[in-house]
Each structure stands twice: as C-alpha cells, then as structure tokens.
Amino acid sequence: MRRFAFLAIVLTAVTVAGCGDSAVPRSTAPPITSPTSPTPQPPITTYTLSGVVKEAWIDTGLPGATVTIVTGPGRGSTTTDEQGRYSLPNLLPGIYTVMMSGPAPWTSRASGSISVFNDTTFTAGLTIPVAFPVTTADLQGHWVAQGPYPNEPCWMVILQNGAKLAGWYKDSRDYSTNMSGTYIGGEVLLDVGVSGLKIEGRVEDERCIRAVIKNEALGGNFPVTISRGGSCGR
Numbered sequence: 001m002r003r004f005a006f007l008a009i010v011l012t013a014v015t016v017a018g019c020g021d022s023a024v025p026r027s028t029a030p031p032i033t034s035p036t037s038p039t040p041q042p043p044i045t046t047y048t049l050s051g052v053v054k055e056a057w058i059d060t061g062l063p064g065a066t067v068t069i070v071t072g073p074g075r076g077s078t079t080t081d082e083q084g085r086y087s088l089p090n091l092l093p094g095i096y097t098v099m100m101s102g103p104a105p106w107t108s109r110a111s112g113s114i115s116v117f118n119d120t121t122f123t124a125g126l127t128i129p130v131a132f133p134v135t136t137a138d139l140q141g142h143w144v145a146q147g148p149y150p151n152e153p154c155w156m157v158i159l160q161n162g163a164k165l166a167g168w169y170k171d172s173r174d175y176s177t178n179m180s181g182t183y184i185g186g187e188v189l190l191d192v193g194v195s196g197l198k199i200e201g202r203v204e205d206e207r208c209i210r211a212v213i214k215n216e217a218l219g220g221n222f223p224v225t226i227s228r229g230g231s232c233g234r
Contacts, residue, residue, distance in 0.1 A: 046074075048119045050087040053080050053100050056125030057142040058155050058170045061085060064103040065126065070110065072096030093117045102126040105140075105159060128157060134206045134228065139165065139183060145199075147224030149213050156226070165190060169197075201226060208232035 053065040061084020068077040073094035080086045088098075096116050101108040106126045114122050130141045138160055145154035151171040156179070158167045165181040169192045178193030188209055190199040201211025209226040225232035 044092070046090045046092060047116050048087060048089045049091055049096065049098070049114065049116050049122060050085070050119075051121045051123040052084045053086060053102070054084055054123065054125040055106070055157065055168060056127040057157055058168050059125070060168075060170065060175065062102055062106065062126055065106070066099075066101045068099045068101070070097050070099050072116070091116055098122070100124060100126060105129060128159065136186070136203050136206050139188070139203070139209075139228075141228050143209070143226050143228045145211070145213065145224040145226040147213075147222060149215075149222040149224055150218060151215075152224070154213070154224070169193070199224075199226075204232065 053062045053067065054060060055062045061080065061082075063080055063082045063084055065080040065084065065086075066077065067080065067086045067088065069075050069088065069091075072091070074088075074091040074096070076088040076091065078086050078088055093116060096114045098111045098114065099108060100111070105128050107129055109124065109126060111122060111124060114120060128140065128142075131138055134141065139158050140160040141158060143156040143158055145156065146152050149171075151173045154169065154171040156167055156169050158165055158179075160166075160183065163182050163184050165179075165183055165188070167179040169176045169179045174192070174194050174197060176192050176194040176197075179190055180193065181188065181190035181199075183203075186203050188199070188201045188203060188211065192198065196214075196216040198214040199211050200214065201209045203209050207228045210223075210232070211226055212221040212223050214221050
C-alpha cells in the first residue's frame, strides 16, 4: 500500500509540474515579399513664353534687348535676336511679369501680369528718352517725313550725340538701323544707310525740319517736311 501511495504521489507531482510549463513558441521567419517599383510621378507640364520686343516708333524688332522674368513660379532671362524675337522655355504654369530692357539708349519697361498656362506670346515696344521741352539744340526723338515722295510716309528715330546723328529709318519700301549723319549750324545731313538714300535739310524750329530726300533709284530729289510730335505746314 505504501508503494502505491508513494507512486501516486510521484505521478501527481510530475503531472502538476508538466501543467505549469508553457510551450516554447516556434520562431518563424517573415514572409518573403517581392520588391515593388515606386509609382511613377506624372511629368511636370511646362510652357514657353515668347514674342517680340519692338522699337515702338518704327514698329520693328529691336535686337539686343534683354527679357528677364521678375515674378512668377519660374525664372529665366534671354536676349532678343536680330528680329527682336525672344523665347523663355520650360516655365511652370502661373502668372508672370517680365522686365524688357533695351540696348542704350532705349528705355526699360515692365510688363503687366502674363498668364502662362499654355504656350504664350507677349509682344511690347520700347522707346528712347527725349528731353522735354524739346529744343532745336537736341533733335533726339521720333520724327515722320511726308511730302511728294513715292515711298512716304517715312518714320525716323534720330539719336543725337553732340553734332553726330544716328538712328533708324523706315518707309513703305526701305528699312535701316544704320542711319548716320551730322547736325551743324542748323543743317542736317543724313545717310539713311540703305538704297543710296540721303536726306539734307534745315531745322526750322524744335518740331520741324525742311528737307529733301535724295533717291538715286527714283532719279530725283523729293521735298519733304520732317516733324516731331506735331506737324509742319507743307
């Protein structure tokens, strides 16, 4: 009996001890996953702002002008070509302003707000400084010649440096940015710089020059009046 009692006690102890132990969890490796490529971002859409910077009076392209973005989500600067054209590519969509600066003596001007939400064109003109009130001592400014001349009217930008004159010329057929000449003792002599055209005249007052246009191709001298900001009687 004692043996059976002892054996029962031993079995009971073993059973109790076994029930108190918890099972050791198995270690498991994380599941193997295939790497995934990142979702490609849609390409950023950009646009081009282009146009022409003009000489305001002659109304033709002004070469060598600088066009610079001053406000907007993009930046850029460029110089106009021989036809006054410019292009600012790769611009983020948005509202821009640009500064247009001409070669001396042409002035600068800022644009208004330009909406660039697609390829956009913006064209503007620059002018030259003119001293006011105008006098016969300084002929710099915008002039127009009219008279019995087959190619009239003739638009001129006259630039003055002392007795030396330079400038631009345009009529219904001819165009030049190489006009040169002199202003001495009230007499104006201009070589237009194209087609053998020459202009000889005398300053009548601060707004009027009486002159002739010499055109060898047309075989004659043609009397014209050249006025600045007003008119001359013919």
